[in-house]
Amino acid sequence: MxxxxxxxxxxxxxxxxxxxxxxxxxxxxxxxxxxxxxxxxxxxxxxxxGTPSRKRKIKAREAAEQAAYDAEQAAIVQQQAPDAGSAEPDAGREAATAAEGSAVTPVRKEP
CATH class of the missing domain: 4.10.860 (DNA Excision Repair, Uvrb; Chain A)
Structure with a gap:
């Protein structure tokens, strides 16, 4: 060019x-x-x-800004609840409850 x-x-x-x-x-x-x-x-x-080059630069800048924002949010979440990130199941302290049956009977329309 x-x-x-x-x-x-x-x-x-x-x-x-x-x-x-x-x-x-x-x-x-x-x-x-x-x-x-x-x-x-x-x-x-x-x-x-030069338009394609400008578009690539804008997308790269937006991606960098988004990555910085995501890292900042992850750091904030980590500071607020440091143990919340663990995905360990309940250690068997209590039994999981099963879904109960519906206490309300369904209502049908009268013919």
Whole structure:
């Protein structure tokens, strides 16, 4: 991409020099030629071709921010309840209760 930009800038610079040194040309015309034929189209091209790179940088920055936030939240949770992270089952102190039957009988619509 940058090779295209450099080459086109060189071409438009030579166009501007040719216009400035010609008998009918002016320096103002050379500046306008360089700006309108060189700088303006190349700035648009660089902006369009640089869009994927900008998107990748934004996604990488958001991922880094999310990872930092997640690490911060994990540290806060660890400080608040240091033993809450253990996933050990109940050591048999009490028996697990079974699901009881429903005490309320279902109500049907009258036909």
């Amino acid at each position: 940058y090779l295209i930009v450099i080459a086109w800038t060189y071409v438009t610079l030579m166009m501007a020099v040719a216009e400035a040194t010609s008998p009918q040309g002016t320096v103002l015309g050379a500046l306008i030629t360089f700006a309108l034929y060189g700088l303006l189209p190349m700035s648009i091209l660089v902006y369009i071709l």
